[in-house]
Amino acid sequence: MQPVSSVGIVAPQTAYFDAPLTLKSGVVLPHYDLVYETYGALNAARSNAILVCHALSGNHHVAGKYAEDDKNPGWWDNMVGPGKPIDTDRFFVIGLNNLGGCHGSTGPASIDPATGQPFGSRFPLVTVEDWVESQARLADRLGIAQFAAIMGGSLGGMQALHWSIHYPARVRHCLVIASAPKLTAQNIAFNDVARQAILTDPEFHGGDFYARNTRPRRGLRLARMLGHITYLSDDVMGTKFGRVLRSGVFNYGYDVEFEIESYLRYQGDKFAEHFDANTYLLMTKALDYFDPTHHHAQPSLAAALAPATADFLVLSFTSDWRFAPERSREIVKALLDNARRVSYAEITSGHGHDAFLMPDAHYHAVMRAYMERVST
Amino acid sequence: MQPVSSVGIVAPQTAYFDAPLTLKSGVVLPHYDLVYETYGALNAARSNAILVCHALSGNHHVAGKYAEDDKNPGWWDNMVGPGKPIDTDRFFVIGLNNLGGCHGSTGPASIDPATGQPFGSRFPLVTVEDWVESQARLADRLGIAQFAAIMGGSLGGMQALHWSIHYPARVRHCLVIASAPKLTAQNIAFNDVARQAILTDPEFHGGDFYARNTRPRRGLRLARMLGHITYLSDDVMGTKFGRVLRSGVFNYGYDVEFEIESYLRYQGDKFAEHFDANTYLLMTKALDYFDPTHHHAQPSLAAALAPATADFLVLSFTSDWRFAPERSREIVKALLDNARRVSYAEITSGHGHDAFLMPDAHYHAVMRAYMERVST
Numbered sequence: 001m002q003p004v005s006s007v008g009i010v011a012p013q014t015a016y017f018d019a020p021l022t023l024k025s026g027v028v029l030p031h032y033d034l035v036y037e038t039y040g041a042l043n044a045a046r047s048n049a050i051l052v053c054h055a056l057s058g059n060h061h062v063a064g065k066y067a068e069d070d071k072n073p074g075w076w077d078n079m080v081g082p083g084k085p086i087d088t089d090r091f092f093v094i095g096l097n098n099l100g101g102c103h104g105s106t107g108p109a110s111i112d113p114a115t116g117q118p119f120g121s122r123f124p125l126v127t128v129e130d131w132v133e134s135q136a137r138l139a140d141r142l143g144i145a146q147f148a149a150i151m152g153g154s155l156g157g158m159q160a161l162h163w164s165i166h167y168p169a170r171v172r173h174c175l176v177i178a179s180a181p182k183l184t185a186q187n188i189a190f191n192d193v194a195r196q197a198i199l200t201d202p203e204f205h206g207g208d209f210y211a212r213n214t215r216p217r218r219g220l221r222l223a224r225m226l227g228h229i230t231y232l233s234d235d236v237m238g239t240k241f242g243r244v245l246r247s248g249v250f251n252y253g254y255d256v257e258f259e260i261e262s263y264l265r266y267q268g269d270k271f272a273e274h275f276d277a278n279t280y281l282l283m284t285k286a287l288d289y290f291d292p293t294h295h296h297a298q299p300s301l302a303a304a305l306a307p308a309t310a311d312f313l314v315l316s317f318t319s320d321w322r323f324a325p326e327r328s329r330e331i332v333k334a335l336l337d338n339a340r341r342v343s344y345a346e347i348t349s350g351h352g353h354d355a356f357l358m359p360d361a362h363y364h365a366v367m368r369a370y371m372e373r374v375s376t
Numbered sequence: 377m378q379p380v381s382s383v384g385i386v387a388p389q390t391a392y393f394d395a396p397l398t399l400k401s402g403v404v405l406p407h408y409d410l411v412y413e414t415y416g417a418l419n420a421a422r423s424n425a426i427l428v429c430h431a432l433s434g435n436h437h438v439a440g441k442y443a444e445d446d447k448n449p450g451w452w453d454n455m456v457g458p459g460k461p462i463d464t465d466r467f468f469v470i471g472l473n474n475l476g477g478c479h480g481s482t483g484p485a486s487i488d489p490a491t492g493q494p495f496g497s498r499f500p501l502v503t504v505e506d507w508v509e510s511q512a513r514l515a516d517r518l519g520i521a522q523f524a525a526i527m528g529g530s531l532g533g534m535q536a537l538h539w540s541i542h543y544p545a546r547v548r549h550c551l552v553i554a555s556a557p558k559l560t561a562q563n564i565a566f567n568d569v570a571r572q573a574i575l576t577d578p579e580f581h582g583g584d585f586y587a588r589n590t591r592p593r594r595g596l597r598l599a600r601m602l603g604h605i606t607y608l609s610d611d612v613m614g615t616k617f618g619r620v621l622r623s624g625v626f627n628y629g630y631d632v633e634f635e636i637e638s639y640l641r642y643q644g645d646k647f648a649e650h651f652d653a654n655t656y657l658l659m660t661k662a663l664d665y666f667d668p669t670h671h672h673a674q675p676s677l678a679a680a681l682a683p684a685t686a687d688f689l690v691l692s693f694t695s696d697w698r699f700a701p702e703r704s705r706e707i708v709k710a711l712l713d714n715a716r717r718v719s720y721a722e723i724t725s726g727h728g729h730d731a732f733l734m735p736d737a738h739y740h741a742v743m744r745a746y747m748e749r750v751s752t
Contacts, residue, residue, distance in 0.1 A: 025628035125628040185613035185636040186605060192637045193601045196644075199630055200594040202578055218576045222598065225569045229562060237561035243667065250665055252401035252501040254575055254657065258664065260561040261568045268572075281630065288634065289626055291619065 006073065007039040007081045007088055010064035012104060015141055021099075021134060024289075027124035031113075034138050035104030036060050036096035039080060040088035042142070048376035049144045050086060050093045051135060052076065053152030053159035056227070056283045057275060059103035062095030063088075078359040085367035090376055091148060099134050100126040100282045108278030109210060121207030125282050128155075128290045132162045136170070148374050151175030153356035154323065155283065158290045161331070164308035165292060173374050174310040175367075178320055178356035180327035181301050181334070182291040187322070190230055191284040194223035198277050207278050216277045221268035223280060228267050233319035233352030301330060302337035312342040313370045315363070317355035343370060382449065383415040383457045383464055386440035388480060391517050397475075397510060400665075403500035407489075410514050411480030412436050412472035415456060416464035418518070424752035425520045426462060426469045427511060428452065429528030429535035432603070432659045433651060435479035438471030439464075454735040461743035466752055467524060475510050476502040476658045484654030485586060497583030501658050504531075504666045508538045512546070524750050527551030529732035530699065531659065534666045537707070540684040541668060549750050550686040551743075554696055554732040556703035557677050557710070558667040563698070566606055567660040570599035574653050583654050592653045597644035599656060604643050609695035609728035677706060678713035688718040689746045691739070693731035719746060 018031040037060050042049060052062050054075070063080040065073050080086040080093055097105040100123065108123035139147070150160045150171050157179025164174040183191070198204055201219030209215055229237075241260035256262045292304035312335055316328035325346045335342045347363045349355040355363070394407040413436050418425060428438050430451070439456040441449050456462040456469055473481040476499065484499035515523070526536045526547050533555025540550040559567070574580055577595030585591055605613075617636035632638045668680035688711055692704035701722045711718045723739045725731040731739070 025626075027628075182619065184610055185617040185619065185634070186608075186610040188619070188634050189601075189605045189613065189636050189640055192634075192640060193598060193605065195630060196601065196641070197573065197598055200598070222569060222573055222576070225565075225572065226602065229565045229569065232562075234560055234562040237565065241561040243558065243561065243564070250401075252403075252661075254571060254661075258561070258564050258568075260565050264565055264568060265572070285628075285630075 005082050006077065007064040009067065010037050010039065010061075010074075011066070012037050012060055014104065015138055017134075017137055019137070021130070021137075023124055023130045024127045025124050029099070029106070029124070032099060032106035032134070033104070033110075034096055034099065034106075034134060036094055036138060037062065037064070037074075039063050039093045040091050042092040042144070043376060046143055046145065047148060048091050049139070049142070049147050050091045051139070051147050051150045051163075052080070052086075052093060052095045053131070053135070053150065053156035054095065054098065055152065055154040055156045056287070057271070057280075058156065059101060060095045060097040060105075061103070062093065075357065079364065079367065085364050085371055087371065091371075094138075094142070096135065096138060098126070098131045100279055102276030102279040107276065108207065108282070109276045118208075118210040120210055120278065123278060123282070125285050127286050128158050128162050129166070131159055131286070132166055135159070135163075136167060139170070146170050146172060148376060149173035149175060149371070151177065152179075153177040154179055154353065155287055155290075158287075161292065161305075162290075164310045164312070165305060166307075168307050168309040171310040173313070174308070175313045175315070175370070176328070176331060177315045178317055178323055178328075178353055179331070180323040181330050182293070183288055188288050190226065191288055194226055195281055195284055197222040197226075198281055204277060209277070215272075217272040220275060220277050220280060221265075221272040224271035224275075225264045225268040228264055230322045231353045233321065233350055235319055236350045236352055239350065301334035305331075305334045305340075306338050308335070308338070308340060310340075312340060313366075314342060314344045315347060315356070315366065316345075317347050317349040317351065317353070317363075319350050320353045320355060322353040381458050382453065383440040385443065386413050386415065386437075386450075387442070388413050388436055390480065391514055393510075393513055393517075395513070397506070397513075399500055399506045400503045401500050405475075405482070405500070408475060408482035408510070409480070409486075410472050410475065410482075410510060412470055412514060413438065413440070413450075415439050415469045416467050418468040418520070419752060422519055422521065423524060424467050425515070425518070425523050426467045427515070427523050427526045427539075428456070428462075428469060428471045429507070429511070429526065429532035430471065430474065431528065431530040431532045432663070433647070433656075434532065435477060436471045436473040436481075437479070438469065451733065455740065455743065461740050461747055463747065467747075470514075470518070472511065472514060474502070474507045476655055478652030478655040483652065484583065484658070485652045494584075494586040496586055496654065499654060499658070501661050503662050504534050504538050505542070507535055507662070508542055511535070511539075512543060515546070522546050522548060524752060525549035525551060525747070527553065528555070529553040530555055530729065531663055531666075534663075537668065538666075540686045540688070541681060542683075544683050544685040547686040549689070550684070551689045551691070551746070552704070552707060553691045554693055554699055554704075554729055555707070556699040557706050558669070559664055564664050566602060567664055570602055571657055571660055573598035573602075574657055580653060585653070591648075593648040596651060596653050596656060597641075597648040600647035600651075601640045601644040604640055606698045607729045609697065609726055611695055612726045612728055615726065677710035681707075681710045681716075682714050684711070684714070684716060686716075688716060689742075690718060690720045691723060691732075691742065692721075693723050693725040693727065693729070693739075695726050696729045696731060698729040
């Protein structure tokens, strides 16, 4: 391993777009902001740009810190930086907050200029396709005609996959990590329970809770608790928490007893305080809707991926049961059916779906080896 | 297959117990009712009795109907009846509603004689051990010193297992179906999300919602929706529902879109109308608490099962991911470590945990073959 360091202090930027964006739903967003961060320097040929797409609760803050004493670096800081697998000494890396998000890009909590109030229930549903379109506009703004690589984990991988299909000439390498070509019924089912928890929370007020100075904390908390179960493997839960009791004895009541309960409730409470419920809802819908075969007469993934010309790295993690390795192999198979260049690795990890965020030596070595052959 | 028929019209009975029952929690129930049904006839030697223990949302109505035009026979009617695998021509079968239930046995919705109001939050938590104790008293009442067999699926299997340990002389055969020796952290996590959905529902009122003429429907609905995901396999969800859209197109809103959403919400709504929230809570706690090794210095399942002298049939289903076949094999291994007679079958089924309730030919053939060698 080479010595690594951080990208250091970073600051988000905001790009305002006044060209209307017609969403897949048919709704037109007349104008919007996209918040983004960049790390490293764009080279003279503008050929070393990398786009990192975020997952369900991620954002533009991929790497670095906002202050020297900032205890929470970007969500992929272990992967992106000088000397790291995504080496900012070579690449110009862009992270953005997707449209509909709650970290600065225009979303349900943003003020609707037409009313002077937060959009709330009037914010339209956005899809992976809409995100890719808005990301392409940001790339245009930054003068990037073609990315060296576009990548993401989970929902982020779906965005990278759609880029490769929709803008093949703009993507040289596509990295799809811990992802799936589309959700299964079980995936959708989990999302729907999470959504119902939020939608039926009396504090949700049909999505217009902002003006009432409240938020559907109970629903969002349940959604996050449930999400966490699907992000972790049964094994890692067993190893970390098992059946350990907080007080060592049964209390015969409904307060926290098992350590796993304490962990989940803490994660749920924390999330409910800072994440926007409408954003959570629309992110899960974007997941549900994504299906490259949806508009094809024949639901063949190979046919749907036929336009893609990028080189691919597809990665999965053995204990990921949210998007199991089988799901990644569907993508690999479809790409091979089209005679595309694909590298695939199934990383042995006990961390479940969350593994794509973890600093695993094998995972990082594969990423590093792949990125070293990506020309700038 | 032999010709089969129903046990016909049945009626529940109620046994009142006025001997105080000291629960594992230390709380004493001064008196209580147990509702039960019986099918077939007890022989002169009183040696042909079978106890069927129910799972999370089950009850005493195991087989038969309450009226000729009753469309909903008992929950195991396909298994129990004349000529069926549990043959009521040979056996005297007992089903009961467990203590804390909501189908007639004393539970949270019952009137507390001390106050004239429903117990609500004052109803104590009950455990698998408490249930076995109350079931033993019912057996005493019916003059059954020893059961030909005690059996159950899921949580019911845990009761059968505890009977075999705690009252070895009273159980000749123990059938543990789609069960586990104890919950994993992931199992507990799912239960806790379900409980939190109920406990944080504003209509729950700390468990004392009866007097307010309301019920925590939203919480109970979420709990049931989540439960259903864990009862079904990913495969059967995919086969039955897949990504099929109710209206054929995306609606870009939060109403039902996918068939799986429709199914889950329907199941949740139905359950929320008739099941008691306090019962749901305590049943999940009984699941969490069950652990035969809990009171042992060494957490060895073999040591915990050492007192058991019954013959065992342990059954699991390939696609059951709530209590996977591995969990059943832990029980088999522990019994074999004690040189007990164990038959084990892993039934190939796509129906997930729910498979134990389904009329599968292989499953029923194994049950029939086993039960044919159980002497009366």
